[in-house]
Amino acid sequence: MLLSRDDTKRISDRLLARSKADHCLVKIEGSEGSNLRFARGSATTNGYRSTLRVVIESRMGQRAGSASASGLDEGDLDTAQRRSEEIARSAPENPELLPPLGPQSYPTGAGYDEPTAAVRAIDLARAMRPAIEEAAGRNIDVAGFGSAAQGFDALATSAGLFAHDRYTDAELTVTARNKQGTWSGWAGVSETRFGRIDAAQLGRRAIDKAAHSATPV
16 A cells, blocks of 8 residues: 555654653555466466554654554554553563654655556566577477556654655566476566666576576586
């Protein structure tokens, strides 16, 4: 699930306001993305994944406790907040625990790419096609996994800090194996921008490793 800066600010402000701890930190993170697996010349599965997590950390003096919820249900958030406070009360003191940060000024992150956020399973399939075709032409079995996602991270503290940042990531891995089962190869890459991934070159690297004809020793 994706939340805007305003949404995360509103949620964190509400949680901070009802905290009974000396200090409170709220971390909210979410993501959405597509993925595709292929093997033996065609796609095998594809999916779309959405996640959201709210972590509440309560501090009582030098004691800290945290609990999380996997959604925005008010009952779940209230339970997580009360649980974090209970853990903090019973936790041992940590003499190295520092106070939470107050207001900060952060530049806009460079890890978000709009075209990557728009990638879907059909785009992943098109990117993988050159590797599949080359493997078929060289009599190599090939399989792989591709994904593209966008997400956000937000952090708020009772001392006045609030930060929100968006990101994108993309991944492609290819595993190749010759028909005799004597040689195999793997290649993979992770990027913040899907457009930087050369899927054809990546597939060729894995296929080259699997295409040896010499008897392995």
